[in-house]
Amino acid sequence: MDLKxxxxxTVVFANPPVILSSYSVVGPKEGQGPLKKxxxxxxxxxxxxxxxxxxxxxxxxxxxLQGAIDQAGIPKEQIDFMLAGDLLNQLxxxxxxxxxxxxxxxxxxxxxxxxxxxxxxGSMLIDGGFARNVLVGVSSHHDTAERQFxxxxxxxxxxxMYAQWTVTGAGSLLLGKSGDGPRITSATIGRILDFDVNDxxxxxxxxxxxxxxxxxxxxxxxxxxxxxxxxIASGDLGTVGSALAAExxxxxxxxxxxxxxxxxxxxxxxxxxxxxxxxxxxxxxxVFAGDIMQRMKVGALKRVLLxxxxxxHSSTSILQGESIPGIGHAxxxxx
Amino acid sequence: MDLKxxxxxTVVFANPPVILSSYSVVGPKEGQGPLKKxxxxxxxxxxxxxxxxxxxxxxxxxxxLQGAIDQAGIPKEQIDFMLAGDLLNQLxxxxxxxxxxxxxxxxxxxxxxxxxxxxxxGSMLIDGGFARNVLVGVSSHHDTAERQFxxxxxxxxxxxMYAQWTVTGAGSLLLGKSGDGPRITSATIGRILDFDVNDxxxxxxxxxxxxxxxxxxxxxxxxxxxxxxxxIASGDLGTVGSALAAExxxxxxxxxxxxxxxxxxxxxxxxxxxxxxxxxxxxxxxVFAGDIMQRMKVGALKRVLLxxxxxxHSSTSILQGESIPGIGHAxxxxx
Numbered sequence: 067m068d069l070k071x072x073x074x075x076t077v078v079f080a081n082p083p084v085i086l087s088s089y090s091v092v093g094p095k096e097g098q099g100p101l102k103k104x105x106x107x108x109x110x111x112x113x114x115x116x117x118x119x120x121x122x123x124x125x126x127x128x129x130x131l132q133g134a135i136d137q138a139g140i141p142k143e144q145i146d147f148m149l150a151g152d153l154l155n156q157l158x159x160x161x162x163x164x165x166x167x168x169x170x171x172x173x174x175x176x177x178x179x180x181x182x183x184x185x186x187x188g189s190m191l192i193d194g195g196f197a198r199n200v201l202v203g204v205s206s207h208h209d210t211a212e213r214q215f216x217x218x219x220x221x222x223x224x225x226x227m228y229a230q231w232t233v234t235g236a237g238s239l240l241l242g243k244s245g246d247g248p249r250i251t252s253a254t255i256g257r258i259l260d261f262d263v264n265d266x267x268x269x270x271x272x273x274x275x276x277x278x279x280x281x282x283x284x285x286x287x288x289x290x291x292x293x294x295x296x297x298i299a300s301g302d303l304g305t306v307g308s309a310l311a312a313e314x315x316x317x318x319x320x321x322x323x324x325x326x327x328x329x330x331x332x333x334x335x336x337x338x339x340x341x342x343x344x345x346x347x348x349x350x351x352x353v354f355a356g357d358i359m360q361r362m363k364v365g366a367l368k369r370v371l372l373x374x375x376x377x378x379h380s381s382t383s384i385l386q387g388e389s390i391p392g393i394g395h396a397x398x399x400x401x
Numbered sequence: 402m403d404l405k406x407x408x409x410x411t412v413v414f415a416n417p418p419v420i421l422s423s424y425s426v427v428g429p430k431e432g433q434g435p436l437k438k439x440x441x442x443x444x445x446x447x448x449x450x451x452x453x454x455x456x457x458x459x460x461x462x463x464x465x466l467q468g469a470i471d472q473a474g475i476p477k478e479q480i481d482f483m484l485a486g487d488l489l490n491q492l493x494x495x496x497x498x499x500x501x502x503x504x505x506x507x508x509x510x511x512x513x514x515x516x517x518x519x520x521x522x523g524s525m526l527i528d529g530g531f532a533r534n535v536l537v538g539v540s541s542h543h544d545t546a547e548r549q550f551x552x553x554x555x556x557x558x559x560x561x562m563y564a565q566w567t568v569t570g571a572g573s574l575l576l577g578k579s580g581d582g583p584r585i586t587s588a589t590i591g592r593i594l595d596f597d598v599n600d601x602x603x604x605x606x607x608x609x610x611x612x613x614x615x616x617x618x619x620x621x622x623x624x625x626x627x628x629x630x631x632x633i634a635s636g637d638l639g640t641v642g643s644a645l646a647a648e649x650x651x652x653x654x655x656x657x658x659x660x661x662x663x664x665x666x667x668x669x670x671x672x673x674x675x676x677x678x679x680x681x682x683x684x685x686x687x688v689f690a691g692d693i694m695q696r697m698k699v700g701a702l703k704r705v706l707l708x709x710x711x712x713x714h715s716s717t718s719i720l721q722g723e724s725i726p727g728i729g730h731a732x733x734x735x736x
Contacts, residue, residue: 070530071481075505077531118721146406147590155490156715157510158723161593165726170410170590172518173713175492175508183507187522194529195405196412214717255482255505258496378508380491382549386453388493391500 073287089133093234104356123207146197182374186253205236206346231340237351270307280394301350302330304343408622424468428569439691458542481532517709521588541681566675572686605642615729636685637665639678
């Protein structure tokens with residue numbers, strides 16, 4: 067068999083896996099944003115009757131996973147793997163959700179890039195002949211993440227203007243070997259880059275170099291240009307990271323044009339006081355599972371590059387004075 | 402292409418990937434145990450001149466990864482993916498190691514089962530046609546893990562007799578599409594099971610049901626018996642978990658015989674005062690990369706089943722009263 071690989075970092079699928087269904091669940095703030103009509107479900111509050119935010123996050127992820135299964139109408143016995151990850155230490159939201167799903171489970175971690183990583187890996191498992199269907203899901207929750215990585219939200223500390231707002235949201239996709247829907251045609255797995263950002267509030271700057279590197283490598287490997295995509299959606303650089311990435315890419319000779327958007331910028335509008343935009347695994351997952359999938363289905367978008375961006379930030383290493391490594395993973399989806 | 406899948410949870414490789422090289426690095430305590438002559442390198446102390454245990458753990462992982470590359474003599478440009486994970490929040494040991502390696506990186510989390518999970522996934526990426534060579538590595542460190550999950554070791558708190566001792570160690574394997582060495586012939590990805598253990602010191606009990614489930618499914622899927630393997634090595638149930646797993650398997654009608662061992666039990670001897678044996682990603686990784694690989698190379702072991710066992714334990718969820726989900730992933734290796 068020929069190697070399904072081009073250039074340095076990109077794999078190209080022989081039989082591109084299909085996105086059979088997508089489901090998104092978000093919190094109330096996300097449900098008031100410009101994409102409010104695109105989500106499958108909006109929660110009325112941040113906790114939905116659970117006794118902790120962590121359990122609420124896991125419940126939200128379970129709703130997204132079950133929603134994707136129900137929408138596709140695929141019997142659970144035909145789902146061969148579940149791939150999931152989240153921002154919480156030891157991936158507890160995903161572990162607790164996987165416990166309920168009882169599917170063969172692979173835990174993955176790429177911070178906010180986890181959905182793109184899961185789509186890439188899930189596609190490799192299907193195209194490699196190891197699975198008929200793969201369920202991918204990720205989540206984040208504003209209050210669990212802020213408590214773990216920065217400060218408890220109850221404290222009401224003032225946020226930096228360049229900080230992003232962790233999205234309360236979950237997204238899930240059911241990928242299949244065959245069926246109807248947009249197809250994942252290639253994936254570029256990123257390298258870790260670290261430009262010595264050590265401010266836990268400045269995720270955008272920490273991620274921008276790695277995202278730029280992955281976009282450059284993806285386009286180089288496939289001999290493509292930005293205009294070959296109707297939309298190149300990073301997720302989630304926010305306003306600060308997006309501006310930095312555009313600058314880096316411009317210096318590398320790439321004109322990204324008007325089709326370069328960021329899921330973190332798309333998630334909220336200016337009146338919502340989130341400063342530099344959204345972040346968290348659930349952000350790009352919910353934007354992709356909702357808005358982008360809907361636009362692909364009606365033909366408004368034909369070819370999309372989703373570039374998940376992860377700030378591999380640890381509250382331990384930050385306190386020890388270490389910088390924040392960044393990573394970006396890209397998946398190309400075609401209607 | 403036919404689906405490379407048998408039964409409910411097992412994948413069988415069409416062209417079984419080769420373990421081209423293996424490298425293990427351990428701390429001083431592990432270097433005094435019964436397997437001391439099998440490790441590639443033994444550190445003199447727990448920190449090796451680094452300014453934190455966390456940086457020491459990441460350095461140990463880097464040494465293992467570089468050791469495996471050097472031993473195989475494969476140019477780094479021919480390594481298409483690096484798969485790594487560890488016990489620390491956000492996988493910082495792996496992220497910092499991946500930053501140095503600059504390879505396309507996939508972060509995985511399965512607690513102590515991470516090496517088996519990495520071997521399974523890496524084999525799927527190679528056999529699926531997406532990579533020529535995949536570098537897999539994992540680590541754990543006694544002092545980083547105990548501080549994060551239980552108590553700082555400087556406190557000198559008395560340990561429960563049923564507690565396992567987190568191994569300071571790292572192991573790495575370079576998997577290839579072709580070459581000389583033992584081959585990974587099949588893999589069984591586990592489901593999460595949770596029997597309501599909520600004692601952070603009793604990892605063995607938390608993992609035993611999931612490990613038993615994976616062994617039963619693996620043998621059922623491939624229509625095999627325990628005697629078909631020269632060695633079935635769980636990693637790491639310790640003495641408590643091993644006894645529980647043997648009991649569960651016996652009740653399921655399976656006589657595991659004398660070839661059922663546990664990497665956590667193999668790592669230390671009775672004089673080393675580790676109570677229920679070793680644990681941590683580095684335990685089964687160093688035992689497999691050292692002792693088991695050496696016995697396979699000289700023909701003393703022909704067919705081995707490594708069953709990684711993960712207690713998906715979070716210090717947050719434990720404090721919130723939640724139980725500890727367990728998982729087991731199995732890989733079959735044939736000389």
